[in-house]
Amino acid sequence: MPKILALDTSTDACSVALYVAGDIREDFRIIPRQHTKQLLPMIQAMLDDAGLKVTDLDAIAFGRGPGSFAGIRIATGVAQGLAFSAELNLLPISTLAAIALAHHLKTGDQHVIAALDARMDEVYWAAYKFENGLPILLESERVDAPANICLPDASEWAGVGSGWRYLQKMSDQVKQFITTVEGGLQEEVDENTTYPTASSIVRLAIKDYQEGKSVSPELALPVYLRDNVAWKKKDQQ
Numbered sequence: 001m002p003k004i005l006a007l008d009t010s011t012d013a014c015s016v017a018l019y020v021a022g023d024i025r026e027d028f029r030i031i032p033r034q035h036t037k038q039l040l041p042m043i044q045a046m047l048d049d050a051g052l053k054v055t056d057l058d059a060i061a062f063g064r065g066p067g068s069f070a071g072i073r074i075a076t077g078v079a080q081g082l083a084f085s086a087e088l089n090l091l092p093i094s095t096l097a098a099i100a101l102a103h104h105l106k107t108g109d110q111h112v113i114a115a116l117d118a119r120m121d122e123v124y125w126a127a128y129k130f131e132n133g134l135p136i137l138l139e140s141e142r143v144d145a146p147a148n149i150c151l152p153d154a155s156e157w158a159g160v161g162s163g164w165r166y167l168q169k170m171s172d173q174v175k176q177f178i179t180t181v182e183g184g185l186q187e188e189v190d191e192n193t194t195y196p197t198a199s200s201i202v203r204l205a206i207k208d209y210q211e212g213k214s215v216s217p218e219l220a221l222p223v224y225l226r227d228n229v230a231w232k233k234k235d236q237q
Contacts, residue, residue: 115163
């Protein structure tokens with residue numbers, strides 16, 4: 001079995017997970033604006049507890065976005081640095097898929113729309129159906145105004161993630177067929193909000209690793225979904 005380290009800093013949460021011998025261990029913390037200080041010590045502690053060095057790993061996975069611009073850059077940079085030093089490949093994993101999987105593992109819901117608050121009255125989102133316990137992306141990941149979110153079909157859908165705080169701004173179709181909402185219906189994200197986690201990322205990374213989808217560090221790029229940085233777009237409004 002491969003040994004895979006995973007990390008995510010795409011939201012206020014910071015997490016590290018390690019997959020070894022079929023077991024997943026995770027350190028998950030909600031620590032806004034502390035990712036740069038805490039991530040490397042969390043990784044080192046995780047490896048020390050397992051009696052491993054970075055060079056003992058087979059690959060490193062990371063949350064490649066979408067999410068916080070700064071957070072995605074932190075995860076990408078740390079993953080690339082570790083991979084270059086240990087001559088490892090990387091497994092970039094969608095944070096939206098990680099959110100959908102985390103929800104599915106808790107509830108068993110088979111149709112999930114994962115959404116992250118993109119600020120500036122926009123939402124990062126994607127729809128997934130589950131097959132054999134893994135999320136299958138329907139269409140593509142997008143960034144949209146809440147009113148432009150649309151459902152792939154008239155199935156019952158679960159909405160999960162911080163983007164669902166904008167539910168009241170969404171269409172009547174969405175309100176009709178969204179039967180469960182996590183992280184929505186309130187102005188602030190609360191303790192019930194599902195975050196992308198390193199443990200979900202490593203679960204997705206295992207399949208990608210087995211299918212030979214790892215890439216060299218220079219090809220492991222962040223996914224922002226927005227072409228322009230946030231402050232530039234805000235200035236144009």
